[in-house]
Amino acid sequence: MVWTSRICFRKYGNFVDNVRLYVRGGTGGMGLPRLGGHGGDGGDVWVVAKKDTRLKQIKDKHPDKRFIAGVGSNSSIQSLRGAKGEDIEVFAPTGISVTSDHGKMLGELNREGDKLLVAKGGRGGSPQSGFLPNKGQTRNIRLDLKLIADLGLVGFPNAGKSSLLTALSHAKPNIANYAFTTLKPEIGKVMYDDHKQVSVADLPGLIEGAHMNKGMGHKFLKHVERTKQLMFVVDVCGFQLASNTPFRSAFETVLLLSKELELYKEGLLSKPAILVINKMDLPEAQSHFQELEAHLENKEESIHLFAEDVIPKSLMHFTHIVPVSAMTGLGLPLLKSLIRQSLEEQDTIDTEAQRNQKILELRREIPPSSIPSWGVPQPT
CATH class of the missing domain: 3.40.50.300 (P-loop containing nucleotide triphosphate hydrolases)
Structure with missing residues (x-):
């Protein structure tokens, strides 16, 4: 017996398969010249795959579609190495491809928990930079859902x-x-x-x-x-x-x-x-x-x-x-x-292929010297 049920219907207008975002890493903190202190690095912006998330949620929760990481702390007498700025995580569904505004592929998120750095924070001020901090990376990116x-x-x-x-x-x-x-x-x-x-x-x-x-x-x-x-x-x-x-x-x-x-x-x-x-x-x-x-x-x-x-x-x-x-x-x-x-039938084939691939990977990791000589033809 086979029966059917309406489980996952998306009405026209509610389905969003791509979204463009502005992302910016945080600026680094100032260094402290007289004590050689290092400013904290700026925070990073990450896209993170999360279960039960939809692209439409990003648009609804962040209508301006701007994600800016935290600024690194300045070096001070109390803390010569400033703290790193706060990272920002953009949660997206699995099956996402991320591209830059120029169409360059930045990466894909295929499994829950996958993370992709999309905007790196600037370095904090140090003796090498004259104690002046750097600005964070700025990008316009696009998230595309390839339907699964x-x-x-x-x-x-x-x-x-x-x-x-x-x-x-x-x-x-x-x-x-x-x-x-x-x-x-x-x-x-x-x-x-x-x-x-x-x-x-x-x-x-x-x-x-x-x-x-x-x-x-x-x-x-x-x-x-x-x-x-x-x-x-x-x-x-x-x-x-x-x-x-x-x-x-x-x-x-x-x-x-x-x-x-x-x-x-x-x-x-x-x-x-x-x-x-x-x-x-x-x-x-x-x-x-x-x-x-x-x-x-x-x-x-x-x-x-x-x-x-x-x-x-x-x-x-x-x-x-x-x-x-x-x-x-x-x-x-x-x-x-x-x-x-x-x-x-496909699941059975895929499982067998994955098992064989895992065996091959394990064999590559075993040093040849650790393989026992018994059963192996020896040169005469």
């Missing part, structure tokens, strides 16, 4: 991703029969009878040229990077964005989606993926599905029927191909079961 979910829905606009998320998780994203209904990521959670939960992310629809930041472009693609697996959602009857754009069959849609992911970051095609063929309740859906199946079974031959600019270097491998109707519920129980199966 078990499964990311990938598809062109109007493929039925939002309807599928509703059917799977009882989340209630905006749904309408036109493109670009989803402008912000929506999260739903599928719950099973043993209380297992799987998070599913409906992401803004791709368009051709997304890798060049057309449409939602990089806003979509950056979230795809942080999902464990992908779920391609394709309209069985094909897709056409507008009257002046070409019509794409279901198989050509699969090729184009793969191409956009590949052009943005080739490694995305190595993620485990499920292919969902949606709208099987439509007239002639069965014949379209049979045509798609034939193409998928003979991919190497079928790709030559299409223009080179839609063909990816490597074809996406799908662990499962599932025909469904998000409107009638056709195929959804099977899809829910396969989602869990695929994720559990």
Whole structure:
């Protein structure tokens, strides 16, 4: 038995996936020339990953978005070495990338407790600086949330991703029969009878040229990077964005989606993926599905029927191909079961890979001289 629950729904307007901040390290304290005293260093500004934190909380609690660390204490007769200024910690969710205002990557916070120094305090006054302190580092930085979910829905606009998320998780994203209904990521959670939960992310629809930041472009693609697996959602009857754009069959849609992911970051095609063929309740859906199946079974031959600019270097491998109707519920129980199966298989593989990596690291740490000679062939 599988049942669903609305667990984690973010309404449009409340979801914040990036924020810009002004950060400044504290100025150092004055030195004391006649006694050779050192002023205290200025405080530092850190970004710290903390559980149950959202970027929106930063905007709400700090509307000016300015974080300035404390000034170092001056050297004095009572304390020749001045105290360091107070550090400032900016708490952010895990899955954050931090960049400078020039676009330089400063670091990522992927686990709770990870810390990143974003503005260093100035040195206190000392004999080397003529007892004059230095100012702290000043920066404008950007925090970007790369959404973390078990499964990311990938598809062109109007493929039925939002309807599928509703059917799977009882989340209630905006749904309408036109493109670009989803402008912000929506999260739903599928719950099973043993209380297992799987998070599913409906992401803004791709368009051709997304890798060049057309449409939602990089806003979509950056979230795809942080999902464990992908779920391609394709309209069985094909897709056409507008009257002046070409019509794409279901198989050509699969090729184009793969191409956009590949052009943005080739490694995305190595993620485990499920292919969902949606709208099987439509007239002639069965014949379209049979045509798609034939193409998928003979991919190497079928790709030559299409223009080179839609063909990816490597074809996406799908662990499962599932025909469904998000409107009638056709195929959804099977899809829910396969989602869990695929994720559990990946967890098993990842655990084994981590164990093997740990063994290799331990072996590197053991000096060769400490390995016993018994059982090891000796030179004659």
